[in-house]
Amino acid sequence: MIPMEGKPGEAAGPQYLALRDQIAFNIEIGKLPAGSRLPSERQFQTSAGFARGTIRQALAQLEAEGLIYRRDRSGWYVSPPAITYDPTRWAGFMAYVTEQGRTPATITLAKSSINANAALADIFRVAPGSPLHVIERMRTIDGRPVLVERITVDPALAPGLLDHDLDGSLTQILKHKYGVVVARNRVDMRPCALAKEAAETLGTKPGAPSLTVVRTSFDEKGRVVEYDQEYWRHDAIRIHVDLSVRGEPDA
Amino acid sequence: MIPMEGKPGEAAGPQYLALRDQIAFNIEIGKLPAGSRLPSERQFQTSAGFARGTIRQALAQLEAEGLIYRRDRSGWYVSPPAITYDPTRWAGFMAYVTEQGRTPATITLAKSSINANAALADIFRVAPGSPLHVIERMRTIDGRPVLVERITVDPALAPGLLDHDLDGSLTQILKHKYGVVVARNRVDMRPCALAKEAAETLGTKPGAPSLTVVRTSFDEKGRVVEYDQEYWRHDAIRIHVDLSVRGEPDA
Known part of the structure; x- marks a missing residue:
């Protein structure tokens, strides 16, 4: 074998x-x-x-x-047991970690205003150079850092967002303070290697295997509400999808 | 940043x-x-x-x-563009690679009969030590190796399976030669690091980041039909899931 x-x-x-x-x-x-x-x-x-x-x-x-x-x-x-993430379910980190009997927490590392590069301008459909909010956070499970994330938000939808306490659910702040409601989620995942600073934040080595989870949230008008790039410790996450037959498999 | x-x-x-x-x-x-x-x-x-x-x-x-x-x-x-895999869709490797305008191929590396260890005995609900078929294959996209996989099958469901040409769809062989039909799929994915031999087969380095995709297929009676462990090159796969609002997000 x-x-x-x-x-x-x-x-x-x-x-x-x-x-x-x-x-x-x-x-x-x-x-x-x-x-x-x-x-x-x-x-x-x-x-x-x-x-x-x-x-x-x-x-x-x-x-x-x-x-x-x-x-x-x-x-x-x-290792503590990995948390199970089902991308087909509509639940945020705070919810699905709690459901699994574990204790989630969020720590804001940095807040900044940047000018959109070509890639972000394309995602947000704004002109290159337009200002964007960037929030960098760390999330822990039972006190152990499991992911670092970079969230980008268009200030046109949420002016003054960076003045809020962002150590909780960002989706809730966007909904309750700005009336911005997510109607659709696109989730992309790919394996990657961790950079030095992200690795240090997560207590592991640069180059360590990681999973990048990119979630793009849209409102009912199709505008991008949040563009969230998560980098997970490789031993902290497991993706699980269960499905019954719908067509003809040929694997 | x-x-x-x-x-x-x-x-x-x-x-x-x-x-x-x-x-x-x-x-x-x-x-x-x-x-x-x-x-x-x-x-x-x-x-x-x-x-x-x-x-x-x-x-x-x-x-x-x-x-x-x-x-x-x-x-x-x-790098060639990564292939997009949607675990919520019921399509095998040969199908989804072809759909994306690329050319898939499968090469059988090894076939063997093993005795179930505790973990496999548990998955297949057989006694430890029971014989199991193991098939090791490599799959390529446009001629480039993208994954190595180990498939385990219970010989009780498919006696003589290893005598067949296994360079195509195993699910089709199980269906047409043995009347075994998959009714449910469970997909688990987690980031990992590649071992030496798998890395060499995939033309990359040991310890390189990888994605493990484990698919457990069940028939209508709930018996395990295939237990497939795939190890992907990190640059060859991207997971994509699209979903509309169904509940209350709180990410």
């Missing part, structure tokens, strides 16, 4: 996969609960007799899969 | 983002079409007067976003 997920410099071999399976099983049955610290590499060597390289490969494999993560200098920890 | 996507070792700075924007714009307007080779680092230095570090950062940024990719020793090339 070909191992499909992994880290740079990794060699194939059944031994590290056996150790990986053993640790993954202990996580699954709750013997190693979320947030708990894994035994040290030395302990794995002593107790199970694995070679150092094998142990490192197994740990790197589990990290690539998002099952464990490294904390600066203090070793490896079991 | 915080750059959110990037590569290891990258520093923040407006200059590399300006060069990134310039190259991205030339890709967007078709001045640098898909598959074309970018000017060399030296050419960028000479013609535009950028420092080597700035040029490398801009190229790494574009690679992290999936806009360009490196070919062994021959430099940087513009």
